[in-house]
Amino acid sequence: MSEFASAQPRTWRPIALWSASILLAIGLAWFVGAVVVPVWQVERAMAKYMGGYGHYPEPNYNLSSVIEDLGGEPAAARKISVYMTLPDCVARRKVMAFYPLKLCGAAGVPPLRALLEKGDDVRRLQAIGELQYIAFTEDSAVSALTSAARDRSDLVRCELAKALGFVACERMRAGRPLPKDLMVTLTSMLADPDREVRAAAEALKMIRGEEPPK
Numbered sequence: 001m002s003e004f005a006s007a008q009p010r011t012w013r014p015i016a017l018w019s020a021s022i023l024l025a026i027g028l029a030w031f032v033g034a035v036v037v038p039v040w041q042v043e044r045a046m047a048k049y050m051g052g053y054g055h056y057p058e059p060n061y062n063l064s065s066v067i068e069d070l071g072g073e074p075a076a077a078r079k080i081s082v083y084m085t086l087p088d089c090v091a092r093r094k095v096m097a098f099y100p101l102k103l104c105g106a107a108g109v110p111p112l113r114a115l116l117e118k119g120d121d122v123r124r125l126q127a128i129g130e131l132q133y134i135a136f137t138e139d140s141a142v143s144a145l146t147s148a149a150r151d152r153s154d155l156v157r158c159e160l161a162k163a164l165g166f167v168a169c170e171r172m173r174a175g176r177p178l179p180k181d182l183m184v185t186l187t188s189m190l191a192d193p194d195r196e197v198r199a200a201a202e203a204l205k206m207i208r209g210e211e212p213p214k
């Protein structure tokens with residue numbers, strides 16, 4: 001009886017080790033597929049883009065090739081989103097990697113919104129510029145922009161007011177409807193404590209057909 005009891009743990013120990021090994025292999029495979037491969041693909045695509053046109057090319061120049069190399073708009077947005085969450089020492093081309101998101105349509109909004117909410121002042125200003133481009137056609141980008149109306153930075157709020165005014169004018173020119181949150185946010189920014197922000201929000205009066213104050 002005691003001999004059987006002492007043998008039983010030794011029987012289960014290899015099974016437990018094998019199970020742990022299998023789980024570890026599955027986890028490693030998931031990590032490689034979900035993180036390592038997308039990061040490598042973004043690095044390769046951005047290296048090709050930047051290497052072909054100088055170290056810091058014009059941001060709007062041939063971004064479509066990056067989207068194509070990353071597998072199309074949804075795949076590119078997902079991979080760049082993973083890439084942007086990594087430390088700068090790993091994601092070495094992060095300063096340029098978010099530019100292709102403007103060509104991803106609605107799929108590019110979540111990572112840009114995250115950048116707008118959590119980035120430093122420079123990154124938040126960059127996110128506003130890219131979201132503005134998407135907001136011409138996508139209401140989700142408008143919502144992402146309006147969410148920053150109470151940003152702590154006067155400069156960020158000023159650029160936001162300019163972007164919203166420009167989006168509104170372009171949508172009107174194209175005959176597209178103006179989302180309610182866009183108009184509400186611009187109206188609220190007319191009472192912003194910063195004078196420059198209030199001046200930027202004056203675009204609302206042009207949208208309404210009112211004469212700007214003299």
